[in-house]
Amino acid sequence: MSAVLDTHGKAHDGHGDHDDHGHHTPTGFMRWVTTTNHKDIGTMYLWFSFAMFLFGGVMAMVIRAELFQPGMQIVTPEFFNSMTTYHGLIMVFGAIMPAFVGFANWQIPMMIGAPDMAFPRMNNWSFWLLPPAAILLVASFLVPGGGAGVGWTMYAPLTTQMGPGMDLTIFAVHILGMSSIMGSINIITTILNLRAPGMTLMKMPLFVWTWLITAYLLVASMPVLAGAVTMTLTDRHFGTSFFNAAGGGDPVLYQHIFWFFGHPEVYIIAIPAFGVISQVIPAFSRKPLFGYASMVYATSSIAILSFMVWAHHMYVVGMPVAGQLYFMYATMLIAVPTGVKVFNWVATMWKGSLTFETPMLFALGFLFLFTLGGFTGLVLAMTVVDVQLQDTYYVVAHFHYVMVAGALFSAYAGVYFWFPKWTGKMYDETLGKWHFWLSIIFFNLTFFVQHFLGLAGMPRRIPDYSLQFAEFNQISSIGAFGFGISQLLFLYIIIKAIRSGEKAPQLPWDGADTLEWTHLPTPAPYHTFENPPTVK
């Protein structure tokens, strides 16, 4: 039977009756195109997402350069709007989400003792759908009218005014949705069906739990987004009236549908980040995660609540007061389970034996700044306060705290943490620390001052502003350039480590205790757990 579990490479032990293709394992480029190995696919996801991050980051630099001082200097207003739009879309769908899918691919099979993902070929397709989507997004800049300047939220009816770039963007979103849904189904199936004997649900590493929950969020919310953009498409080209009052529709309907997807989406970004942090903090505290069970319950409650709070993005569209009150209360409630998570992390550190290598530094940066971002979220949840702050830079500050200092920092923590396991090499610890300190300083310089801009009333998505906002914008832009350049340091660290990093010890972090550390050699071989371990 062993020929069945082996994939290519070792799949000829005399049976040979079933796979004639197994004899020529593709090499070079074709290896990556046709691979069905979860580690290869994970690697591709991670590189793709980093490329997209640079791409989206350059757009952010264009935004910050234009906003460096009052007046229009560099780009036209239309182009500025498309920068904002694609910066948001690419960072969310191209950088952060694929990054965590990359982690899922690498880690989930290793952490639950599975030989691979449940559907390796579909796994490959989930990844290889991303490049066509990226091509469509880039193409939208090249068609007449250029990229759509509608914001990543793509509100109707502004979308009906856009050129062909809008259609390309809509189709890109369709493809990204397909990719996410297939990827999530794969992850759910793997987790539910391929755990090693003895690996009960409540023994799974928390990272696996968070992905189970995230995958559920994705399957439930991505189709709704697909529906929303499809309605946009038919409103644009086939004369339907979903978002057109004259025909009995309502532009606000779009917002309801979008945010029904959009709010779970922000937790799709946050929850795997929680998972990574829940692996890193115990490892460097040399102490088990505090409150494992309550972490699971808290994460699940966040996921369930996330479907019931969407209209907190719509406090100023003119909902009835009862609706506003309901959404305010429901939104505030999310602070409870999120708080549980924060407290558990702190309690995990309490009386531990702490060391502060780069992954831990990023995890602490996450903890500190994500919580800050969560608090500003709570401020925004107060309907009357949000009336002053909605669509101002306060919101921009809020979500960069939770998404950059939250999700991105946690992804960095994860990369530094698992890099030795993946490659068998160590990164340069000193440079890693530099990367962290530069990032955290410039990050705050960029985004902290944006709170003040928002409080003083600077609207977001504007290419030019009045004079009273000049100083803080300048600071923010300087911070942004610094932050951007610091991220190139990360690229350097990774390339240096791959090329000439020192050999990693079997267990580089003494507190790490999940299967990939305890049951597998470092670096992890191409095929792992062909015979599942038994978990006590």
Place this chain on the structure above:
Amino acid sequence: MSNATPTHNYYLPEPAAYPVIGSVGILLLLGGFAMWFNDVALGPWSSLAGLLVLVYMMVLWFGKVIGESEGGLYTKRVDVSYRWSMSWFIFSEVMFFAGFFGALFYARLYSVPELSSIDHKLLWPDFNPAWPSAGPGAEANFTPMGAWGVPAINTLLLLTSGVTLTIAHFGLLANNRGKLNLWLGLTILLGITFLGFQAYEYSHAYSELNLKLTSGIYGTTFYMLTGFHGFHVTIGTIMLIVIWFRCLKGHFKPDHHFAFEGVAWYWHFVDVVWLFLFIFVYWL
């Protein structure tokens, strides 16, 4: 689940080029649509090419999967994977339809009545919000689609097809191949008849009722909901046909036929969606 059997008999496929072929197909198809909708001459051709590539990919990929399945490579464990994945896939489809039903309910319960409220007299002084509505900006010069003609027949057709499919399934379970092939064939006929009626209904609506996709929110929701459903019936029918040919070739065993069950689940799902359509789009 906890003390499940070891995974060492889980089939893992070797590298495959189907996915990337599919990606090329998707790119051509959707890129083609984008060109087509903006009157670029290449559009339809690109879409056609994309469609062909996708069909080619599916024939190859599914052919391979069928071969693997019949070759006995799929253990019970793999079977369980397929069950989970099909369930979650159908769940994602449920959410897709939920979005469109949400739009329908929103329009009927909220936006149309709201447009005739006191404040809105300012913009639309004499709008009558009775459903079916084409909205305040246009005259409602169409006749709505009644529920008790073709739609009722279609409901019967689909419900019957659910029954025939179940009979076929019993045939398969009892290893009665004749029964299986006959009733599965009947199910397909019912599906095709349904689609025929639907096509007739559309042409009737366009030519005689003046009910168009552009007829305000009523036309919009009517065609988009029934259209997406019809699209799903089409896919389901194709799946049934594939399964039928496999049955004719002697595939499936009483204890190993997930492909059949998966298609059956999908068909029942499409069936249930239709019931909701019948109630909320046609009837109420």
Place this chain on the structure above:
Amino acid sequence: MMKKIGGMAGAMLLSLYAGASSAAWQLNLTTGATKSTQVIYDLHNLMMWIILVIFVGVFGVMFYSVYAHRKSVGHKADQFHENTTVELIWTIVPFFILIAMAWPATKALIDLRDTSNPDMTVKVTGYQWKWGYDYLKGEGEGISFVSQLSTPQAQIYGTEAKGENYLLETDRHLVVPVGKKIRVLTTASDVIHAWYVPAFGVKQDAIPGFVRDTWFRAEKEGIYRGQCAELCGKDHGFMPIVVEVVSAEKFSAWAGEQKKAMAAAADDPDKKWELADLKARGEKVYAANCVACHQANGQGIKGTFPGLDGGKITTGPVKGHIDQVLNGKAGTAMAAFGKQLSDTEIAAVVTYERNSWGNKTGTVVQPSDVKAMRK
């Protein structure tokens, strides 16, 4: 670098000292000119205090742990990993903290959303990219005008020094009396805009085809500025709002003047115009309404807004041209100007377009031609 950061931190402290009165370096919400803003300001401050306390508490513990439980000082790890009591406490306590926040927030919301019994009602319409104001009820009823950015392009593109109210100045101000409850109805003609005046604590989306409402009661006379706060296309950043709050007497005087001016400015719709006069008038209309998209040189913006110089419609049959301006083109940024512009203005702008740049049709469109085409 450290020096720079130090300098900035110093500057921030200084500005704190200088107080919220100076517009630059403003660090908190405005206390504004209405009771609502004060309510919001207080609620926000309350939140900040609660958050600060929690923040210091949580991270006090964390940093203590970072300090005291380091491996480098030889701390050995305990192995405890759950404690039901503690976990219950920190689930329940935040819940009560939230209730403490929700209580004042609920009260504030219910008060602030009450738009009943206004002294005056003004309808605000968002256009790409300007605001239309119609005084619907109360003193000044019937006054109607359009207000748009008056900052010159030269300031925006840096060929001229920027003025004090750069980007926050308009040609016409919305004038309202002090101490009166003004109900604002918002709507839009093309895409969603949002009417946002921080000093009043008011932000309300303006949704095409729908009417939404909000209100304010300004307590202090003065000029208050705001901006459109919903992405509405190319010039979203360039559609400011200026509200002038004046005493009741001044308001009456202003309203009277407006009525007279409106009557005087009303064109005789049956007047026969000469080409030159019409073209001159049309140029003004064009500069006010069309230039944002089609540009002063009539070239438009490639791919987004068609050029009118040598365009099919602008040099084709007159009827098609009038129709385009009167009724717009559904599903594009080209709005129906029939509601915003009078027959004379439309006749003028069409004439202007047909006889400017390279266009030399020689057509003269009379107001009556436009009137004939109105439905």
